[in-house]
Amino acid sequence: MNKKKIVAIVGSFRRDSFNRQLAQKAQEVLGDRAEFEFIEYADVPNMSQDIEFPTPESVRRIREQIKAADGIWIFSPEYNHSYPGHLKNLIDWLSRPVSKEERQVLSRKPIAISGASNGLGGTVTGQDLLVMLLSMLNADVMNFPRLRVPNAQDQADENGVLHLKDSLPYLEKQATAFLKYLDRG
Numbered sequence: 067m068n069k070k071k072i073v074a075i076v077g078s079f080r081r082d083s084f085n086r087q088l089a090q091k092a093q094e095v096l097g098d099r100a101e102f103e104f105i106e107y108a109d110v111p112n113m114s115q116d117i118e119f120p121t122p123e124s125v126r127r128i129r130e131q132i133k134a135a136d137g138i139w140i141f142s143p144e145y146n147h148s149y150p151g152h153l154k155n156l157i158d159w160l161s162r163p164v165s166k167e168e169r170q171v172l173s174r175k176p177i178a179i180s181g182a183s184n185g186l187g188g189t190v191t192g193q194d195l196l197v198m199l200l201s202m203l204n205a206d207v208m209n210f211p212r213l214r215v216p217n218a219q220d221q222a223d224e225n226g227v228l229h230l231k232d233s234l235p236y237l238e239k240q241a242t243a244f245l246k247y248l249d250r251g
């Protein structure tokens with residue numbers, strides 16, 4: 067069986083982001099069971115139809131990464147109980163057809179969702195809204211299990227390094243479930 071390729075989208079640009087660290091832990095947990103690659107998108111411009119064509123290079127690059135992937139794993143904080151604006155901007159770009167012949171790249175794409183936050187809810191509201199958005203785009207969201215890491219600061223040391231002492235088993239379960247989800251044919 068071919069190794070599945072998973073691309074990670076991190077919904078935070080913060081240097082020491084808990085969500086980026088969570089994605090790195092997911093990569094470790096997956097080990098050699100999957101290929102894992104980060105999608106970097108800080109260079110994606112704000113969506114404006116004035117610059118939609120020709121497609122900006124950053125958007126073209128990310129569409130190719132997504133097309134080549136078997137699944138997407140999103141790791142995102144919530145900002146004010148929703149997904150961060152820059153993540154919405156990326157998804158808005160990806161929601162557009164590639165060309166007259168080729169539909170948008172999120173359609174039928176399997177997606178797993180995880181999130182870490184400093185709050186009690188651990189991104190649950192932001193995740194719910196993300197599911198609504200991605201479902202509208204016909205993505206195949208894996209609704210169960212989704213991972214929430216509440217009070218992430220309590221699972222980090224004084225240097226902000228996330229150790230996930232409580233959440234690691236749940237991350238492991240989600241990783242295994244996502245591999246199965248990708249294999250479901």
Ligand code: FNR
Pocket residue numbers: 078079080082083084085086143144145146147148182183184185186187188189
């Ligand atoms: C937050 N934070 C936050 N936390 C939460 O649990 N619910 C929320 O609605 C919000 N809202 C929010 C808005 C904005 C603009 C910021 C900058 C932050 C706190 C957030 O959980 C915390 O900063 C995390 O550390 C962000 O994730 P990263 O950057 O560490 O991955």
